[in-house]
Amino acid sequence: xxxxxxxxxxxxxxxxxxxxxxxxxxxxxxxxxxxxxxxxxxxxxxxxxxxxxxxxxxxxxxxxxxxxxxxxxxxxxxxxxxxxxxxxxxxxxxxxxxxxxxxxxxxxxxxxxxxxxxxxxxxxxxxxxxxxxxxxxxxxxxxxxxxxxxxxxxxxxxxxxxxxxxxxxxxxxxxxxxxxxxxxxxxxxxxxxxxxxxxxxxxxxxxxxxxxxxxxxxxxxxxxxxxxxxxxxxxxxxxxxxxxxxxxxxxxxxxxxxxxxxxxxxxxxxxxxxxxxxxxxxxxxxxxxxxxxxxxxxxxxxxxxxxxxxxxxxxxxxxxxxxxxxxxx
Amino acid sequence: xxxxxxxxxxxxxxxxxxxxxxxxxxxxxxxxxxxxxxxxxxxxxxxxxxxxxxxxxxxxxxxxxxxxxxxxxxxxxxxxxxxxxxxxxxxxxxxxxxxxxxxxxxxxxxxxxxxxxxxxxxxxxxxxxxxxxxxxxxxxxxxxxxxxxxxxxxxxxxxxxxxxxxxxxxxxxxxxxxxxxxxxxxxxxxxxxxxxxxxxxxxxxxxxxxxxxxxxxxxxxxxxxxxxxxxxxxxxxxxxxxxxxxxxxxxxxxxxxxxxxxxxxxxxxxxxxxxxxxxxxxxxxxxxxxxxxxxxxxxxxxxxxx
Amino acid sequence: xxxxxxxxxxxxxxxxxxxxxxxxxxxxxxxxxxxxxxxxxxxxxxxxxxxxxxxxxxxxxxxxxxxxxxxxxxxxxxxxxxxxxxxxxxxxxxxxxxxxxxxxxxxxxxxxxxxxxxxxxxxxxxxxxxxxxxxxxxxxxxxxxxxxxxxxxxxxxxxxxxxxxxxxxxxxxxxxxxxxxxxxxxxxxxxxxxxxxxxxxxxxxxxxxxxxxxxxxxxxxxxxxxxxxxxxxxxxxxxxxxxxxxxxxx
Ligand SMILES: Nc1ncnc2c1ncn2[C@@H]1O[C@H](COP(=O)(O)OP(=O)(O)O)[C@@H](O)[C@H]1O
Ligand SMILES: [Mg+2]
Numbered sequence: 001x002x003x004x005x006x007x008x009x010x011x012x013x014x015x016x017x018x019x020x021x022x023x024x025x026x027x028x029x030x031x032x033x034x035x036x037x038x039x040x041x042x043x044x045x046x047x048x049x050x051x052x053x054x055x056x057x058x059x060x061x062x063x064x065x066x067x068x069x070x071x072x073x074x075x076x077x078x079x080x081x082x083x084x085x086x087x088x089x090x091x092x093x094x095x096x097x098x099x100x101x102x103x104x105x106x107x108x109x110x111x112x113x114x115x116x117x118x119x120x121x122x123x124x125x126x127x128x129x130x131x132x133x134x135x136x137x138x139x140x141x142x143x144x145x146x147x148x149x150x151x152x153x154x155x156x157x158x159x160x161x162x163x164x165x166x167x168x169x170x171x172x173x174x175x176x177x178x179x180x181x182x183x184x185x186x187x188x189x190x191x192x193x194x195x196x197x198x199x200x201x202x203x204x205x206x207x208x209x210x211x212x213x214x215x216x217x218x219x220x221x222x223x224x225x226x227x228x229x230x231x232x233x234x235x236x237x238x239x240x241x242x243x244x245x246x247x248x249x250x251x252x253x254x255x256x257x258x259x260x261x262x263x264x265x266x267x268x269x270x271x272x273x274x275x276x277x278x279x280x281x282x283x284x285x286x287x288x289x290x291x292x293x294x295x296x297x298x299x300x301x302x303x304x305x306x307x308x309x310x311x312x313x314x315x316x317x318x319x320x321x322x323x324x325x326x327x328x329x
Numbered sequence: 330x331x332x333x334x335x336x337x338x339x340x341x342x343x344x345x346x347x348x349x350x351x352x353x354x355x356x357x358x359x360x361x362x363x364x365x366x367x368x369x370x371x372x373x374x375x376x377x378x379x380x381x382x383x384x385x386x387x388x389x390x391x392x393x394x395x396x397x398x399x400x401x402x403x404x405x406x407x408x409x410x411x412x413x414x415x416x417x418x419x420x421x422x423x424x425x426x427x428x429x430x431x432x433x434x435x436x437x438x439x440x441x442x443x444x445x446x447x448x449x450x451x452x453x454x455x456x457x458x459x460x461x462x463x464x465x466x467x468x469x470x471x472x473x474x475x476x477x478x479x480x481x482x483x484x485x486x487x488x489x490x491x492x493x494x495x496x497x498x499x500x501x502x503x504x505x506x507x508x509x510x511x512x513x514x515x516x517x518x519x520x521x522x523x524x525x526x527x528x529x530x531x532x533x534x535x536x537x538x539x540x541x542x543x544x545x546x547x548x549x550x551x552x553x554x555x556x557x558x559x560x561x562x563x564x565x566x567x568x569x570x571x572x573x574x575x576x577x578x579x580x581x582x583x584x585x586x587x588x589x590x591x592x593x594x595x596x597x598x599x600x601x602x603x604x605x606x607x608x609x610x611x612x613x614x615x616x617x618x619x620x621x622x623x624x625x626x627x628x629x630x631x632x633x634x635x
Numbered sequence: 636x637x638x639x640x641x642x643x644x645x646x647x648x649x650x651x652x653x654x655x656x657x658x659x660x661x662x663x664x665x666x667x668x669x670x671x672x673x674x675x676x677x678x679x680x681x682x683x684x685x686x687x688x689x690x691x692x693x694x695x696x697x698x699x700x701x702x703x704x705x706x707x708x709x710x711x712x713x714x715x716x717x718x719x720x721x722x723x724x725x726x727x728x729x730x731x732x733x734x735x736x737x738x739x740x741x742x743x744x745x746x747x748x749x750x751x752x753x754x755x756x757x758x759x760x761x762x763x764x765x766x767x768x769x770x771x772x773x774x775x776x777x778x779x780x781x782x783x784x785x786x787x788x789x790x791x792x793x794x795x796x797x798x799x800x801x802x803x804x805x806x807x808x809x810x811x812x813x814x815x816x817x818x819x820x821x822x823x824x825x826x827x828x829x830x831x832x833x834x835x836x837x838x839x840x841x842x843x844x845x846x847x848x849x850x851x852x853x854x855x856x857x858x859x860x861x862x863x864x865x866x867x868x869x870x871x872x873x874x875x876x877x878x879x880x881x882x883x884x885x
Contacts, residue, residue: 060423122620125627129366129422129566133558134623140555141616149609194752202755203748206728206739213726216688218714218743218801227749257555261430268427298442304434311428312416 007323011276014283018182022175034174035246036290040282041181042242047266047278048188049235054264055273056196057228058208062132063119063139064263067112067233069255071240073146074108076158076250083161099164101171101180104241112237113230115142120229124222136257143255157251164245171245181242185279188235193275195231204228236263265307271317280318333467338588339581344473346580347480351535352557353564353572354487355528361567362500362524363418366425369409369432370532370557371550372440377402377533378540378549379440382449391454395537402533403526410525415518433551441547448544451537476538483531484573491569500524556583559619565629574630579615586614639665641835642687642805647696649682649859656682658859660696664805669827669836671846674856680839681723683856684807687837688720689713701804715743719803719834721794723810727782733793734778737765740800768800769793773822788815795823806836812845824849847871855879 004012018037025033046068053059081088081097088095098104123134147155163171171177195201206214207221207228214221244250253259262285270281288306292299314321356370380401385394413432417425452458453472460468491497499515536550543549560579564571591607598606622630642664649657657679664670672680685691687698689710698705705713714720728736738761742748745760755761769775772792777785785793791811798806811827812820824845827836831851840846846853847867854864857879863870870876 054423060426062426122623125623129360130562130627132366132422132426133562134619137555137559137562137616137619141613144612145609148605148612150605194754197754197756198752199742199748199750199755199758199761201751202731202735202739202742206731209728209730210726212690212710212722213728214739215710216690216714216720216722216726217740217797218711219739219748220709220711224748257551261433264427265430268423272423298438300434301438301442304431304438307431308413308428308435311424311431312413315424 005323007274007276007319010280010319010323014276014279015186018279022178026175031174034178036286038174038178038181038246039243040279040286041178041185042239042246043263043266043282043285044279045181045185045188045242046236046239046263047270047281048185048192049232049237049239050263051267051273051278052192052195052235053229053232054267055277056192056201056208057204057225057232059124059225059229059232060132061135061229061232062257062260062264063123063135063137064233064236065255065257065259066115066119066135066139066142067236068240068243068259068263069142069146069250069252070112070115071108071237071242072244072250072254073152073158073240074111074237075104075164075241075244076160077152078104078107079160079164080152080158099162101164101166101245104164104245105238108237108241109234112240113234115237116230116233117226120226120233124225124229136260139255139260140257143252143257146252146255153251155252157249157253160244160248160250163248177246181246184238184242188238189275189279191235196275200224200227265303269307269310269317271319274317274319277317277319284318334588336467337469338584340469340473340477342581342584343577344477344480344580345584346577347477347484348535348539349553349556349560349580350484350573350576351480351531352553353560353576354484354569355531356557357561357564357567357569357572358500358524359528360561363414363521365414365417366422366429367414367528368426368429368554369436370528371554372433372436373402373406373529373532374536374539374550374553375440375547376405376436377536378451378545379444379449380533381537381540382451382545383444385451386449391452391541394451395534398533398537399530402536403530405533406526406529407522409529410522414525415521418521437547444547446547448546449540451540451545453541472541479538483534487531487569496523556615559615561629563619563622563629565631568629568631571629571631578618582618583611583615586611590614641666641701642837643697643699644683644687645697645699647683647686647698648694649679649686649691650694655679655859657686657693657856660856660859660861662854662861662864664835664837666835667832668851669831669838669849671838671840671850671853672856673840673843673846673853678856679859680856681809682859684720684809684837684839687713687807688718714801714803717801717804717834718807719798719801719805720807721791721798721809721811723813723839725787725790725794727790727793727797729783730781732779732781733769733774733785733789733796734762734765736782736793737768737796737800738762740768740797741765744801765800768796771799772796772826788819791815792819792823803834805834806830806838808836809839810841811838812840812842820845 021037022034025031050061050064053061077088078097079099082099088097119135119138123131123138126134152158163177165171166180169176169180203214203219203224207224211221240254266278266281266285268281269284270277270279288303289299292302310317352370352374356367359365359367377398381394381398384397385391409432413428417428457472457475459471461471461474462468491500499520556579560575561572563578564575590611591604594603594607640663644660644662647657647660660683674680682691686693689705689708700716700718708716728739738755741761741764766775766778769778772795774789774792774796777789782790782793791814795811812823815823820842827849830836838849850867852864852866853870854861855870855876862879863873863876865873
């Protein structure tokens with residue numbers, strides 16, 4: 001491949017940087033940096049999920065915290081039952097908790113997919129501002145539900161004492177867990193790149209740009225958008241399970257609308273619809289939080305200023321600034 | 330449950346609905362006229378509450394505080410419109426959402442810098458502090474009753490403003506057709522600033538009134554903002570009448586759900602389980618209401634064909 | 636109705652408030668023919684197309700296509716059933732190349748858009764039929780140009796290519812020649828002349844030379860009503876048509 005585009009070059013640099021990062025952090029004797037990098041990988045995955053709906057499909061969901069939180073609670077509920085050796089329920093059949101990541105991920109993906117299906121079925125009947133407000137409202141419904149439901153800690157959330165297990169890997173080692181999360185992030189990126197270039201992706205992009213044309217071509221936009229919304233929710237749900245595992249804690253905060261806003265901000269900071277937009281956005285976000293959060297407790301004030309500046313004056317996001325306008329074929 | 334309790338809750342729901350209306354009216358006006366979705370509307374509610382609490386603490390007068398809330402929120406509205414919102418009218422909804430989300434971060438944290446993280450307290454004026462006796466010995470909080478009356482008056486005032494005044498005619502013309510009112514020689518930029526400021530002042534006023542019932546703290550506007558969204562989804566975006574109907578509906582359903590659902594589940598569960606299931610489900614009741622309305626009337630109850 | 640009838644429109648109505656955009660319209664489209672629909676601006680021609688395609692719901696009346704009532708079918712269903720339409724104002728996916736626009740139609744024709752992994756670039760099942768359709772409208776050299784950068788006339792051609800790629804059982808063309816220029820129009824007339832043997836065409840067109848040279852039958856729509864249907868000769872000599880339409884226009 002001669003002549004790599006600047007964007008591709010940037011993507012490769014970022015990928016390599018993340019791959020070797022634990023060695024750098026270890027060499028610098030800053031193990032905490034590995035936790036930060038793990039957060040970057042997880043938040044990137046969450047944003048990759050949203051980017052599929054938002055960037056590729058043009059679905060401005062302001063409720064993706066719902067899926068992030070459901071993924072988190074899937075982990076929290078399964079692991080807390082495993083921790084206390086109590087079944088989750090016994091009727092009509094017995095379901096036990098588990099501390100196996102693979103099962104937890106599967107449950108997180110399925111549950112957030114089901115939630116996305118229901119929310120999508122209702123909210124995709126509308127568009128524009130209605131869609132934004134309705135996705136926000138349904139996420140808020142789940143948020144209030146978890147706050148007022150005492151079984152799993154209500155407002156206080158759930159703590160898990162030991163990180164969950166992955167066959168053949170010592171997940172208690174921060175680097176190992178980082179590489180698990182990074183692998184899933186790459187898988188998410190690969191999946192979303194593949195989807196974007198597939199027949200489905202073509203239909204989804206057409207649904208964003210010109211629904212009338214897509215329908216006249218014989219493809220029903222509603223079904224395309226709903227499918228994208230569900231896949232998007234599943235990816236973000238998986239990220240939620242990982243985040244809960246990283247923190248060994250899940251609470252309604254993961255479901256709050258600030259979380260929805262944050263995931264959206266990641267996508268925008270990096271550049272909407274760009275493959276690596278979410279990763280760049282998450283990198284900027286975490287670095288920003290780390291630097292400014294260390295200097296002032298009001299760091300979000302400055303985040304707000306930067307975000308406002310990006311929206312008003314730098315609409316292509318960081319990748320737009322570094323690599324120029326998005327290319328289409 | 331006794332009828333007095335039920336009646337009291339009904340009034341509480343009405344009071345809540347009236348407050349929601351003050352929020353929703355501004356949101357829906359701004360959307361109807363300028364086509365803008367403003368997440369930072371809740372911050373204006375917060376600004377109103379803080380202004381009221383600060384001025385009331387400094388002067389000892391709730392009434393001065395109330396005036397200050399309207400002035401502060403209205404003034405903040407003018408500034409925000411002129412420096413930020415104005416650049417967003419021609420942008421897509423995504424940009425509007427992000428920019429106004431950024432405004433929330435700036436205003437909330439800014440407020441925290443000035444007032445700190447601890448809640449402020451605001452007392453209702455003395456003569457409204459106790460209960461009043463309504464018919465048949467039924468007692469109800471004088472302050473809440475006052476909110477219902479004042480909110481009702483504001484709703485009426487807003488209706489007269491929109492239907493009877495010159496400004497209202499221009500606002501409605503602006504909803505129908507921007508070019509048309511430009512052709513009529515109305516200064517659109519000023520009109521938009523005024524509409525935004527009216528919405529802001531209403532939100533600030535609502536925040537101040539609620540500040541004496543809840544505590545005044547950073548982030549207090551956000552739950553109300555989201556309920557106001559539910560209200561205008563239910564009522565139909567851009568419609569003041571829809572906002573009024575939606576507000577009352579949401580206020581009453583939410584309040585009644587909280588008191589009746591635990592009792593309902595107690596009929597076939599033990600009390601502890603009924604309380605927790607009832608609490609969890611009642612927190613969802615208005616969203617279920619929204620979902621049902623969406624299924625049957627995706628454009629909202631009062632459709633504007635916008 | 637004979638078994639030669641492909642599309643049958645019965646007593647179709649559409650009101651916009653007090654305005655009767657289509658008023659009890661009945662007409663049909665037979666195998667192998669071009670049925671031209673003419674009428675002054677605002678007569679309701681585009682509205683009728685939208686009703687047939689399901690883009691606008693009808694207040695009353697029926698659309699029967701290949702013996703099947705289309706009631707309850709949405710735009711996508713009707714396109715799948717074989718109605719290939721073009722828009723009066725080009726409606727395309729602007730950030731796609733011309734080829735990828737047509738590929739979208741091909742993937743619809745092939746049956747499923749729910750393929751998530753295979754890259755569409757280099758998928759010969761999509762690119763070859765799409766290229767063939769572009770070739771038929773002389774657009775193959777512009778295949779890789781972004782639609783937003785195509786000229787107005789080229790977009791009109793692309794609209795037709797997309798309809799062709801669907802391999803429809805009837806074409807509904809809403810002013811395909813508008814803005815094409817004399818050379819392009821001439822080529823298109825030759826093309827449509829042949830196309831009618833693949834599938835019949837309901838043709839809305841303002842260019843009277845084109846209509847008179849192509850049409851097997853003409854219907855005249857005025858204020859939403861069909862005031863006459865007949866052969867080119869019939870319509871030319873129809874006094875009501877001369878009065879209502881040709882009298883003022885020609
Ligand atoms: N969506 C609509 N709402 C209201 N009026 C419409 C709408 N679409 C078309 N019309 C009106 O219906 C009439 C017929 O329009 P149209 O079908 O586009 O005419 P034609 O294609 O014959 O020029 C016109 O008067 C037009 O203004
Ligand atoms: Mg027309």
